[in-house]
Amino acid sequence: MTRLFNDPAAFADEALEGFVAAHPHRVRQVPGGVVRATRTAPGQVAVVVGGGSGHYPAFSGLVGQGLAHGAAVGNVFASPSAHQVRQVAKAAQTGGGVLLAYGNYAGDVLHFGQAAEQLTAEGIPARTLGVTDDISSASAAEAHKRRGVAGDLVVFKAAAAAAEAGHDLAEVTRIAELANARTRSFGVAFSGCTLPGADHPLFTVPEDRMAVGLGIHGEPGMGEQPVPSADEAAELLVSTVLGELPEGVDSPRGQRAAVILNGLGSVKYEELFVVYRRVAQLLHEAGVEAVDPEVGELVTSFDMAGVSLTLCWLTDELEPLWTAPADAPAYRKGTVEAADLISEGPAEQAVEEPVPAATEESRAAARTVLAALRTLKSTVDTHADELGRIDAVAGDGDHGIGMQRGSTGAYEAAVRAEQLGAGAETLLHRAADAWADKAGGTSGALWGVILRAIGTALGDTGRPTAPVVAAGVAEAAAGVMRLGGAEVGDKTMVDVLVPFAGALTTATADGQPLSIAWDTAASTAAAAAAATADLLPRMGRARPHAEKSLGTPDAGAHSLALIVRAVHPVLAPTLEIR
Numbered sequence: 001m002t003r004l005f006n007d008p009a010a011f012a013d014e015a016l017e018g019f020v021a022a023h024p025h026r027v028r029q030v031p032g033g034v035v036r037a038t039r040t041a042p043g044q045v046a047v048v049v050g051g052g053s054g055h056y057p058a059f060s061g062l063v064g065q066g067l068a069h070g071a072a073v074g075n076v077f078a079s080p081s082a083h084q085v086r087q088v089a090k091a092a093q094t095g096g097g098v099l100l101a102y103g104n105y106a107g108d109v110l111h112f113g114q115a116a117e118q119l120t121a122e123g124i125p126a127r128t129l130g131v132t133d134d135i136s137s138a139s140a141a142e143a144h145k146r147r148g149v150a151g152d153l154v155v156f157k158a159a160a161a162a163a164e165a166g167h168d169l170a171e172v173t174r175i176a177e178l179a180n181a182r183t184r185s186f187g188v189a190f191s192g193c194t195l196p197g198a199d200h201p202l203f204t205v206p207e208d209r210m211a212v213g214l215g216i217h218g219e220p221g222m223g224e225q226p227v228p229s230a231d232e233a234a235e236l237l238v239s240t241v242l243g244e245l246p247e248g249v250d251s252p253r254g255q256r257a258a259v260i261l262n263g264l265g266s267v268k269y270e271e272l273f274v275v276y277r278r279v280a281q282l283l284h285e286a287g288v289e290a291v292d293p294e295v296g297e298l299v300t301s302f303d304m305a306g307v308s309l310t311l312c313w314l315t316d317e318l319e320p321l322w323t324a325p326a327d328a329p330a331y332r333k334g335t336v337e338a339a340d341l342i343s344e345g346p347a348e349q350a351v352e353e354p355v356p357a358a359t360e361e362s363r364a365a366a367r368t369v370l371a372a373l374r375t376l377k378s379t380v381d382t383h384a385d386e387l388g389r390i391d392a393v394a395g396d397g398d399h400g401i402g403m404q405r406g407s408t409g410a411y412e413a414a415v416r417a418e419q420l421g422a423g424a425e426t427l428l429h430r431a432a433d434a435w436a437d438k439a440g441g442t443s444g445a446l447w448g449v450i451l452r453a454i455g456t457a458l459g460d461t462g463r464p465t466a467p468v469v470a471a472g473v474a475e476a477a478a479g480v481m482r483l484g485g486a487e488v489g490d491k492t493m494v495d496v497l498v499p500f501a502g503a504l505t506t507a508t509a510d511g512q513p514l515s516i517a518w519d520t521a522a523s524t525a526a527a528a529a530a531a532t533a534d535l536l537p538r539m540g541r542a543r544p545h546a547e548k549s550l551g552t553p554d555a556g557a558h559s560l561a562l563i564v565r566a567v568h569p570v571l572a573p574t575l576e577i578r
């Protein structure tokens with residue numbers, strides 16, 4: 001149970017503020033996260049990591065000499081936005097390019113990927129790497145779909161040590177990929193975590209049972225077993241991790257490995273040591289030499305009572321990178337040569353861009369859009385708990401919270417844009433950016449795409465016609481599929497967005513006014529959302545728990561259907577347009 005908080009919505013920001021206050025000689029806060037407080041050699045590759053909050057010491061606690069150059073810090077269990085990642089990367093880089101490294105979660109992949117594209121376009125070469133060490137999250141044949149857990153540390157450290165050694169971006173990326181390919185983790189848990197402000201855990205495990213194959217977001221496990229003794233737990237962890245050797249390792253015997261026994265939040269250090277005692281014996285018996293083992297909390301999931309084992313099968317190249325000195329708030333090793341502290345300049349003030357000129361017709365359309373965004377926000381607020389419950393069946397339970405953060409940010413940005421006289425396009429573009437930035441996470445990136453596409457179609461001049469609105473929604477569907485890679489049938493919001501766009505396009509092409517066409521399409525959306533209950537998820541956080549999600553609709557599909565239905569009365573009176 002997370003007991004100490006003020007406003008739950010401010011938890012991640014307040015935790016970051018306190019963290020920075022506690023470590024002024026190692027980290028400094030920048031917009032979007034933290035960077036090293038010490039000076040980095042000019043031209044060194046910057047390793048910028050990041051992810052959601054709730055996983056401390058991942059990710060901010062791993063910033064410091066010998067480890068990451070910066071961390072983009074998202075909200076609780078939600079990836080940081082592309083904007084945040086870009087800001088942190090710009091503050092951290094010293095001319096050698098940037099490697100963006102993160103756990104392979106849908107939201108992180110979308111936001112870090114977008115950030116890399118934007119940085120490169122701005123002249124800062126950037127590469128990405130999603131860590132995939134959790135063997136329970138996908139089969140070996142689909143290793144690229146696996147999620148990142150405590151193996152994050154090994155990969156971040158290898159990359160950072162390679163950067164400190166003066167390698168260029170291509171080489172640092174190759175080394176990080178090698179470390180990732182040779183790292184495997186597996187976890188178990190005895191109880192789930194409770195998010196700040198929530199009154200129940202994201203999942204529960206029966207008193208005498210242990211969940212196996214756990215991630216770091218309170219996702220349910222892949223299976224259950226009776227609670228073992230410490231030795232039995234060690235035997236399960238070791239046999240499972242040794243059961244899937246990476247390419248190039250034919251047998252454990254004679255191998256050297258970086259070993260992490262990771263506590264996920266509320267397993268005591270002494271318990272971890274009791275388990276590690278047997279892990280060490282078993283590795284020794286298998287002929288594996290544990291190099292600089294770590295026993296402690298390296299990547300957590302709030303108060304989840306769980307433990308995971310990570311092995312990175314070292315090579316001659318990886319071993320010195322693993323044993324190299326580091327000095328981060330939550331990870332210190334050996335002695336680093338202390339670099340100079342950066343004396344902070346004045347914080348940069350964000351400058352508000354003026355809005356481009358718009359016609360009165362477009363400003364009138366913008367006022368309608370603003371009213372729709374107000375309704376959207378209140379719909380999300382009303383249904384936030386329900387959306388969280390649906391998401392918790394097979395995901396991480398944060399869909400309602402993420403949608404609230406995004407829709408509130410979008411509405412506030414739209415209010416400001418309307419005050420400045422924005423047309424429909426500019427108002428929606430500002431709302432889109434604010435949604436992606438405030439929400440982070442998968443749905444944050446995708447809703448940013450949706451609002452932006454509709455805004456582009458509406459433009460800042462003229463009065464939007466019904467086919468133009470329909471074309472904007474169709475472009476939104478195409479954009480979401482392009483960015484997220486999901487298709488109809490994968491059990492995502494795409495299963496609603498595509499039929500909704502199709503129905504709107506057909507009805508408006510028939511010459512129906514928008515209000516009638518929207519009504520028909522909203523009914524199509526509701527039916528499509530309900531039908532996702534029969535699908536097995538193939539994308540996103542719910543994918544590893546496919547069977548559990550049968551019978552429950554997809555959270556993102558459901559929220560989209562609720563929203564398009566709720567905004568209909570707002571659009572109806574003002575948009576009798578054809």
Ligand SMILES: Nc1ncnc2c1ncn2[C@@H]1O[C@H](COP(=O)(O)OP(=O)(O)O)[C@@H](O)[C@H]1O
Pocket residue numbers: 077078079106107391395396398399400402440441442443444446480484485486491492493494539540541554555556557
């Ligand atoms: N690749 C994808 N393409 C389209 N939608 C996706 C994709 N992956 C996940 N989603 C949608 O995102 C929703 C989850 O949103 P959110 O809770 O913000 O995500 P997370 O916590 O997984 O980052 C899912 O219910 C699904 O509708």
Ligand SMILES: O=C(COP(=O)(O)O)[C@@H](O)CO
Pocket residue numbers: 050051052053055074076077078079080102103104105106107108109217440441442541
């Ligand atoms: O906490 C995390 C959330 O990832 P999403 O894909 O946004 O759900 C992740 O950043 C941990 O690495």
